[in-house]
Every structure is written in C-alpha cells, then in structure tokens.
Amino acid sequence: MADPSGAQTQGGSRVGRAVVYGLLILVCLYYLMPLFLMVSTSLKTLDEIRGGDLLARPQQVNFDAWIKAWDSACTGVQCGGMKGYFMNSVRFVVPAVLISTLIGAFNGYVFTLWRFKGSDVLFSMLMIGCFIPFQVVLLPMAQTLGRFGIANSTTGLIFVHVVYGLAFTTLFFRNFYITVPDELVKAAKIDGAGFVRIFLRIILPLSTPIIVVSVIWQFTQIWNDFLFGVVFSSGERQPITVALNNLVNTSTGVKEYNVDMAAAIIAALPTLFVYAVAGKYFVRGLTAGAVKG
Amino acid sequence: MGALSVRNVRKSYGPVDILKGIDIDVESGEFLILVGPSGCGKSTLLNMIAGLDSITSGEIYIGDRLVNHLSPKDRDIAMVFQSYALYPNMTVRKNISFGLEMRRVPHAEQDRIVDNVARILQMGHLLDRKPAQLSGGQRQRVAMGRAIARNPTLFLFDEPLSNLDAKLRVEMRTEIKLLHQRVGKTIIYVTHDQIEAMTLGDKIAVMNAGELQQFGTPEQVYANPVNLFVAGFMGSPSMNFIPVPIVPLGGGLGVKLEIAGNTRVFPVNGAEPQLRAWQGREVTMGIRPENITHKDESHANEPNHPIAPAKVEVSEPTGPDTLIMVRINGKDVVCRVHPSHAKRHGEMMDLMFDMSRTVFFNPQTGSRLA
Numbered sequence: 001m002a003d004p005s006g007a008q009t010q011g012g013s014r015v016g017r018a019v020v021y022g023l024l025i026l027v028c029l030y031y032l033m034p035l036f037l038m039v040s041t042s043l044k045t046l047d048e049i050r051g052g053d054l055l056a057r058p059q060q061v062n063f064d065a066w067i068k069a070w071d072s073a074c075t076g077v078q079c080g081g082m083k084g085y086f087m088n089s090v091r092f093v094v095p096a097v098l099i100s101t102l103i104g105a106f107n108g109y110v111f112t113l114w115r116f117k118g119s120d121v122l123f124s125m126l127m128i129g130c131f132i133p134f135q136v137v138l139l140p141m142a143q144t145l146g147r148f149g150i151a152n153s154t155t156g157l158i159f160v161h162v163v164y165g166l167a168f169t170t171l172f173f174r175n176f177y178i179t180v181p182d183e184l185v186k187a188a189k190i191d192g193a194g195f196v197r198i199f200l201r202i203i204l205p206l207s208t209p210i211i212v213v214s215v216i217w218q219f220t221q222i223w224n225d226f227l228f229g230v231v232f233s234s235g236e237r238q239p240i241t242v243a244l245n246n247l248v249n250t251s252t253g254v255k256e257y258n259v260d261m262a263a264a265i266i267a268a269l270p271t272l273f274v275y276a277v278a279g280k281y282f283v284r285g286l287t288a289g290a291v292k293g
Numbered sequence: 294m295g296a297l298s299v300r301n302v303r304k305s306y307g308p309v310d311i312l313k314g315i316d317i318d319v320e321s322g323e324f325l326i327l328v329g330p331s332g333c334g335k336s337t338l339l340n341m342i343a344g345l346d347s348i349t350s351g352e353i354y355i356g357d358r359l360v361n362h363l364s365p366k367d368r369d370i371a372m373v374f375q376s377y378a379l380y381p382n383m384t385v386r387k388n389i390s391f392g393l394e395m396r397r398v399p400h401a402e403q404d405r406i407v408d409n410v411a412r413i414l415q416m417g418h419l420l421d422r423k424p425a426q427l428s429g430g431q432r433q434r435v436a437m438g439r440a441i442a443r444n445p446t447l448f449l450f451d452e453p454l455s456n457l458d459a460k461l462r463v464e465m466r467t468e469i470k471l472l473h474q475r476v477g478k479t480i481i482y483v484t485h486d487q488i489e490a491m492t493l494g495d496k497i498a499v500m501n502a503g504e505l506q507q508f509g510t511p512e513q514v515y516a517n518p519v520n521l522f523v524a525g526f527m528g529s530p531s532m533n534f535i536p537v538p539i540v541p542l543g544g545g546l547g548v549k550l551e552i553a554g555n556t557r558v559f560p561v562n563g564a565e566p567q568l569r570a571w572q573g574r575e576v577t578m579g580i581r582p583e584n585i586t587h588k589d590e591s592h593a594n595e596p597n598h599p600i601a602p603a604k605v606e607v608s609e610p611t612g613p614d615t616l617i618m619v620r621i622n623g624k625d626v627v628c629r630v631h632p633s634h635a636k637r638h639g640e641m642m643d644l645m646f647d648m649s650r651t652v653f654f655n656p657q658t659g660s661r662l663a
Contacts, residue, residue: 191439
C-alpha cells in the first residue's frame, strides 16, 4: 500500500544520502591525491616530469625509477638502493613489535587480573611513558645502551623501541582485559590452572582483536620512526626512514623525483600492507568491550 | 563428619568490616543457602570458602581439613558462577575437561567423564559448540557440567540463576534440586532471592550487614524468624508488621487493633509470659499475609481465629490467591484470600486472623519477643 508520507521521507533520505556520499567521495579524493601524485610521478621518466603537467598521467608506465630506488639509488656515498635498509628495518621492527606486544599483553594481564598492592600506582607511572616525547629520552637512552654494550646495534634499536612502546601496549591490553570478567580467572584457578597457564590458555586466546591493534600501532610507530633510527644507528644498519631521508637529501647529481617517489612508496608499503590485512580488526579492537556482546 | 565448618570467620578491608564473625556448620550432603540483600557479605564468604579471597581471621574447614592457607585448586571444590565464566575460546567439551586436564587425568578417562556429564545434563549435542553459540540456559548447564566433572566434595554456586529470565530460572531451579538429589554432594549456594532459598535449601543462613542473622531449616526461618530483618526478608509478599499496644484481655493479654474504625482486642496466643513486661506499651506484631484470610468455617468460633470486617483498599488477583490490602493501626496490611471470597476496592470484607501464627518484636531493637 502506498504511503505518501513514507515516500516523502524516503525521498528526503535519498537526497541526504547523496549529500553524504558526495562529501565522502570528495574527502576521499582529497586524501588520495598525494598518493596518486606519488605513484604517477614514480612511473614517469625524468624528462616527462620536467616538461609535463604535475597532475597528468604518465604517457607510458615505466618502472625504471622503482628498480633504481630499490637496487642502485645513492644514499650519501652508498649506492645500493633501498633494499638493504628495507631489510634492516624488517630485522628490527618485527622483533620489536612482537616483543613489545607480548610484554604489553603480560603487563595488562597482571595489572587487571592479578592486581597487587601498589599495582595502580605502578600502572599510572607506566602511563607517564605515553606522554614522554622521544627527544627527552635520547641522552639517557644513549648512556643506557652504552652501558649495556648494545649501542649502535640492531639489538639496541629493538631495545629502545620495546621500552618506548611498552607504555602503549600495556595500556591497550590493560583496557582490553578490564572487560574480561574476573570470574573467568577465578574459574580457571579453581580448575587448577596457575598464573602462566591462565594467561596462555585462557586470556591470550581471547586477545586477538587487541593483539591486532597493538601490532598495527607498534608496527606503524616503529617502522615510521626516524629519530631513534638516526640517533641510535649508523651507516649500514640504518632503518629505511633514515635511508629515505638521505636519498632525498642527496645534493650531488640530478634531482630524480621519480626515484624519490618510488623510494618513499617503498618505505610506506609495509604499513599500508599491515593496515590492509588487519585494518578491520583495528576498528573492532579499539571499540571492543564498548558494547556488550 | 561435617562437610564444611566456618568458625568465627571475619573479613575486613582496613577499618571496614565486611564479615563480622560468621559460624556455620554444614553436614555432608546438605544443601546450604546463603541468602541476604546485596552487600551483606554472602558472596565474600563464598569466595573465602573457595579460597579466592583471603580470610582476616577465623578458620574454615572442608571435611576435616583446615583450608585457610590452601589454594583454590587444592580445596577439592567446584564453583558455578553468576556469569557462568565459561572459557570463550574452548568448546563445551574442552570447557568441561579443562579442570581434568589440569589435574593430569588421562585422556581416555577425561572422555569418559565428559560423556557421562553430558548424559546426566542431557547436553551431548552441545559438546562441540563454543559458549557463544549457546543460550543462557545451556551455558548455565555447561557451567554445572564443568563443576560435576571434577567430582568435588563441595559445590559452590554463586547466584547461578540471576542472569536467566524468570521462566528459565524456575526450570533451572528444579534442575539444580534434581542434580543435588542425584549426586548427593554438599552444595553451598549464594542467592539474594528468598524464593530460591526456600525452595532449594536444606538449611538457610540469612545474612545481613556482615552478620549471620539466622541459621536453620527453611521452615524454621520462615515460621520462626529470630528478628525483624529475617521476618521481613523471607517470604513474598513479605510479613506484615503492625505496631500494636499490649492490653489486658480477660486473664491474659491481647493486642489492640483499629480495623475499619472499630477497636478490637485479639488474644496473644500463648505469648503472655514474654509479653507481660510490655503491657501498656507498643510492640511490633508480625503476621504473614496467608494468616489473614477470608472467613473459614472450619476455624469459626476458635478464640485464636478472631474475625473482623475490614475495608478493602486494593485488590490484586494473582491467580491462585487474591492479595487484599487493608489498613490496620494506620499501616497497610496485605492479606491473602481465596479469589472466590475476595471483595473489590471500597467494599467491606470479613477477615479471619490466625493469631497462633503471629510473632512479636521489640520495636526498638527488632529482636524477637515471642
């Protein structure tokens, strides 16, 4: 049966919907513009870049700049491209992400489900770590690394990122575990499981959403970090962000914008990849526990 | 041999006393209910029996073992929680066998026990599901299955039915009672629902504000409450409390009641010795709704079943009975009458008082006088 008022609201909502979608598409284009420019520039030849329109699409897709960026571009005096630095980054980012996530999970578990006298104070102190700017810890961290004998090493860089990331990962897991009912731990205790076993068998298997959040967050932070990388490593061992900086800032020779763009995209790809694979868990994890399931 | 003995157990958080010296003894195979309003300390006591909460002072024995310093897993107990506390990442089968696995029961034996438990609780078809795929009642059943599987000496239930809807709650209540009759183990059961307490318990411990108010069979607690709190807490609708002056009546004593504008004096049946000292003063008389009914010919003319007409203020049919509200001595009083005798709002109705079932309390302290 036709209902005129119903039809009218439907028509009204259709206009509203169109406006919303239109706006979203506009915003989307706005945010995608830099990416488009980077990709299209990286696929052009230098001549085309010099002579042509910035917004024009490449006349012919040309991967030379990508190959050069990966394999033979010069960063300072080295001319081995980004590949070595890419692997450097992988080598310290993966362990740093995994270790900081695991310790964060363990901390969160203790701070919520095995509270002890002073645990709230300790947690608050740990949270201060979230507000300390990178620059503040540079000198003391350099001294500490020196004393441990791991200065200027991959291990040292992993250590720095784990320490700095702990405050965040602990906060993530603690806020997630707060939504886990105490009774679950009580039931496991009565069933005869101990501290470690409850963590491994009951709590950790529940934590997938927050593990994903922690991994994405830590991966992005550590992969994109420049300051710790430039301060606590040098030469061959530098991470990709530092190498990218060196490549783009090289003052000798011709400025190769296509190579710069390709290198920048290479440096950004892993984080894009992580978001693409785990992005839907990210939002789900951040809002976990907000609604009773 | 007693199954559980709680001796002068106290719990304090700093200066705040949560439990103020609790003494309870439970015989083997008994079903004990800990009942009381929220915050009375009943769940704390249960957690202390389970070993999940520390004891400030006192002793707890399970069987003849002092368990004060034993960890929960060594107390030979199993517990069913309000939120069921099923392990969400494990199947029903795994949930039930987890405790067995922790105790290093061989695999074949685990399977045998799980199948047996599934048969007892009729949930064989659920064994391979995850808790999220179960309804509230099924989760409750799995939680009980997990407890049975371990075959402990003591079962602890912490408000296991409060998350279920009313109909399911009644069904599960019956199921728990059946389970108790079948396995014959000692059960300590915490609830704030006095109907659960009455229907399930062999013994009831009524608690309030960290103190044990009364400990006895459901019949004792219901018919012979030790104080105003217990009298008011047990029973639904709850006992009527009427302030009454004690006056001489013949050779004995009576209570003066003002009903529908008439003053009447009803005998205090057999309570004269205790009430003698209160003559001329006011006490609180407790009388349950079912003891003020329509005129019943079988008790007519008995002195302890006086009859008085009263004006019906409100009439609430419940089906089997109709609840009638009248005013006596300025208080609203609920009476339970047969629907066929019930009068409507504003009408007069003859009510029969069973004075042999009345109890009397000190109006200041709330303690029982007679």
